[in-house]
Amino acid sequence: MRKHITGFSNPTVKYLRSLRDKKHRRRAGQFLVEGLRLLEDARASGHVPRTLVMAEGREPHDLLARLEAEVLARGGEVIATSPDILSKITGKDNAQSVAGVFDEWDTALARLDRSAAPIWLAAQALRDPGNLGTMLRTCDAVGAGGLILIDDCADPFSAEAVRASMGAVFTVGLAQARWEEFLGWLRGGEGQLVAASLRDAVPYRAAPYAAPCFILVGNESQGLPEAYEAACDLRVTMPMRGRADSLNAAVAGAVLAYEVLASLAP
Amino acid sequence: MRKHITGFSNPTVKYLRSLRDKKHRRRAGQFLVEGLRLLEDARASGHVPRTLVMAEGREPHDLLARLEAEVLARGGEVIATSPDILSKITGKDNAQSVAGVFDEWDTALARLDRSAAPIWLAAQALRDPGNLGTMLRTCDAVGAGGLILIDDCADPFSAEAVRASMGAVFTVGLAQARWEEFLGWLRGGEGQLVAASLRDAVPYRAAPYAAPCFILVGNESQGLPEAYEAACDLRVTMPMRGRADSLNAAVAGAVLAYEVLASLAP
Numbered sequence: 001m002r003k004h005i006t007g008f009s010n011p012t013v014k015y016l017r018s019l020r021d022k023k024h025r026r027r028a029g030q031f032l033v034e035g036l037r038l039l040e041d042a043r044a045s046g047h048v049p050r051t052l053v054m055a056e057g058r059e060p061h062d063l064l065a066r067l068e069a070e071v072l073a074r075g076g077e078v079i080a081t082s083p084d085i086l087s088k089i090t091g092k093d094n095a096q097s098v099a100g101v102f103d104e105w106d107t108a109l110a111r112l113d114r115s116a117a118p119i120w121l122a123a124q125a126l127r128d129p130g131n132l133g134t135m136l137r138t139c140d141a142v143g144a145g146g147l148i149l150i151d152d153c154a155d156p157f158s159a160e161a162v163r164a165s166m167g168a169v170f171t172v173g174l175a176q177a178r179w180e181e182f183l184g185w186l187r188g189g190e191g192q193l194v195a196a197s198l199r200d201a202v203p204y205r206a207a208p209y210a211a212p213c214f215i216l217v218g219n220e221s222q223g224l225p226e227a228y229e230a231a232c233d234l235r236v237t238m239p240m241r242g243r244a245d246s247l248n249a250a251v252a253g254a255v256l257a258y259e260v261l262a263s264l265a266p
Numbered sequence: 267m268r269k270h271i272t273g274f275s276n277p278t279v280k281y282l283r284s285l286r287d288k289k290h291r292r293r294a295g296q297f298l299v300e301g302l303r304l305l306e307d308a309r310a311s312g313h314v315p316r317t318l319v320m321a322e323g324r325e326p327h328d329l330l331a332r333l334e335a336e337v338l339a340r341g342g343e344v345i346a347t348s349p350d351i352l353s354k355i356t357g358k359d360n361a362q363s364v365a366g367v368f369d370e371w372d373t374a375l376a377r378l379d380r381s382a383a384p385i386w387l388a389a390q391a392l393r394d395p396g397n398l399g400t401m402l403r404t405c406d407a408v409g410a411g412g413l414i415l416i417d418d419c420a421d422p423f424s425a426e427a428v429r430a431s432m433g434a435v436f437t438v439g440l441a442q443a444r445w446e447e448f449l450g451w452l453r454g455g456e457g458q459l460v461a462a463s464l465r466d467a468v469p470y471r472a473a474p475y476a477a478p479c480f481i482l483v484g485n486e487s488q489g490l491p492e493a494y495e496a497a498c499d500l501r502v503t504m505p506m507r508g509r510a511d512s513l514n515a516a517v518a519g520a521v522l523a524y525e526v527l528a529s530l531a532p
Contacts, residue, residue, distance in 0.1 A: 045509070130396060134514045143507030164514070171509055205528055239527060241409030243311070243437055248400045248430070251520040254513070258521045261505060262471055 002072070005081040008088060012079065016053060016089045016101065022155045029104050031157035032089070035096035036064055041167025042102070043067055049100030050076050055083040058097040071100075090159070104157050107176040109148070109185045116173075117145030118211035118264045121253050122193075124179070124228060125219035129154040133164025134250040135217075139172040142257045143265070145212070146173020150182050183231060186214065193232045194260070195224055196252045198245060201237035204256060208234065209263045217253045268338070271347040274354060278345065282319060282355045282367065288421045295370050297423035298355070301362035302330055307433025308368070309333055315366030316342050321349040324363045337366075356425070370423055373442040375414070375451045382439075383411030384477035384530045387519050388459075390445070390494060391485035395420040399430025400516040401483075405438040408523045409531070411478070412439020416448050449497060452480065460526070461490055462518045463501035464511060470502035470522060475529045483519045 005012060018024035019032040030050070033039060039049065040063055052071045054064070068078050083097070090099060114120070121135050121144055132147075132154045139147050147156075153176070154161060162169050177185070186193060192210045196217055216232060218224030223246065229235060238247065238255060247255070271278060284290035285298040296316070299305060305315065306329055318337045320330070334344050349363070356365060380386070387401050387410055398413075398420045405413050413422075419442070420427060428435050443451070452459060458476045462483055482498060484490030489512065495501060504513065504521060513521070 041509075134517060137510065137514055138517060140508030140510050141504075141506050141513050143505075166510055168508070168510065238407075238524065239409075240407050241527075241531075242406030242434070243307075244403065244406050244432055244434065247407050247520070248403055248516070250514070251400060251404060251517055254517040255521055255524045258504065261507075 001077045003077060003079045005079055005085060008085060013085055013089060019101065020091055020159065022158065025104065025155065025157055030101050031104055031162070032099055032101055032159065033162055034090050034099045034159060036061065036098050038162065038167050039067060039098060039100045042100070042170045043070065045170045047102060047170045048074055048076065049102050051079060051101040052076065053079045053081060053086060053089065053099045055086045055097040056080050057083065064098060107174050109175045109177050109182065112146060112173050112175050114145065114189055114191055114212045117143060118213060119144040119257060119260050120146060120148060120212060120214045121257060122148040122150055122182070122214050122216045123153060123249065123253070124150040124216065124224055125222070126153045126217070126249060127220055129158045129161035130164045131220065131248070131250040132156055133161040133169070135253050136165035136168040136172055138250065138254045138257055140168040142261045144172065144257065146175065148182060148214070149176045150179050179228060192234060194234045194236060194256070195229050195232040196238065196256055197224070197229050197235035198237060199226070199229060199235065201235040204236035204238050204259055206263070207236045209260045211264050213260050213264060215253060215256045215260060217249045220249050267343045269343060269345045271345055271351060274351060279351055279355060285367065286357055286425065288424065291370070291421065291423055296367050297370055297428070298365055298367055298425065299428055300356050300365045300425060302327065302364050304428065304433050305333060305364060305366045308366070308436045309336065311436045313368060313436045314340055314342065315368050317345060317367040318342065319345045319347060319352060319355065319365045321352045321363040322346050323349065330364060373440050375441045375443050375448065378412060378439050378441050380411065380455055380457055380478045383409060384479060385410040385523055385526050386412060386414065386478060386480045387523060388414040388416055388448070388480050388482045389419060389515065389519070390416040390482065390490055391488070392419045392483070392515060393486055395424045395427035396430045397486065397514070397516040398422055399427040399435070401519050402431035402434040402438055404516065404520045404523055406434040408527045410438065410523065412441065414448060414480070415442045416445050445494060458500060459498045460500045460502060460522070461495050461498040462504065462522055463490070463495050464503060465495060465501065467501040467503035470504050470525055472529070473500060473502045475500070475526045477530050479526050479530060481519060481522045481526060483515045486515050
């Protein structure tokens, strides 16, 4: 279905705008993705938006035309509106000329197949959506099965996380769980849990990694709770030659992930 | 000197607030750092603010009292104001209860001593201040001499970059230069320039790194210009097992930096 929207107070505009807010996303079970590049990444991995919102007056574009056709073919909605209204929806002064609404998907642990990959990333209480998206992107790069978000993390469906993931949110596995639930699931099968740690740790280079290896990083300011570290199978430490005793969470996860990749799947 | 400020329209408030803007920072040659933790990191490495702005009504704090004394001892200014005005200055709803104004320092290449460290990071046209700060933090962690910002990068003195650096902006070397200037400086002495690249590259593990090694990463969306890559002494590639062909810039820099660290200074 095609639709024109010209008014700022249109209820659809209000709805789309509300998706910037985590509470509303959760209630609606939908999220908004901005920009043709991300929408094209999504389409390439089989995710077609329910609703496509386009600014009028843009240049014609083959990829966009194909996306539009596919949305309509699947019974979705295509909304044409003014650049101003699209800016209002996305909250950006220089809005992308297109945005799409997707259904959120089930992020239950049970949906993950741990045998699908030798490496997994896990993050506990990760608060920064940019770090979260960057970890999804790293998952894609190292061929990890996906990212497991433990306890209260940033929302993987926020615009910032989706953007930082460079589309990896659509291609790598994603799960959300409380710590106890995660640990129960992990111990119900094979899996080595590895923490970056300062306590009782071995050097991260050439540590005895084993597949499937779950690399766990902690909160940006607190790190991992001591009890969580103690529950890990392996604690590894990276050289810290300076004044600080920790790396950015997404950086620590990536340095470890590349080390595990070299060790397990060279 | 101690001063109380109670009015939002006070010229000092306007000045401090203007430091959120790069253009004004440049003109004033000063930048604003928020939060006691960062101010304490700065003090520990010999940087004392010219001006300290504190919200009234906070709990007494030993570290803050010491900092205040040191600012006054060096002829600086201590401003007490309301939490609301401090929020207006920093632009944050939940402002830290203290902020400090520092003089920017000289970031000329000539100030760097390349023999001081085996590893250096360099970034070209890096636009994200969070990535920039994260790279400074990584420099601290791997014992790098510092970060060289090439062409038009984000401002290392922005609040976001300083925060992401976790104080490393005060401890690691920092330089800014155009590409031609950087290359001239580099070739005026010893130094191996290494790029993360997809073209004509060798695997990054166990590549022939040599100190002082300058690790160069490119712009977040464009990567490095081809001519810049061609000017490098070594092009290395990291495994990319997924759909994407690149990592987050700060992540790529860190994975390479840890590899070079293992190779040169194990």
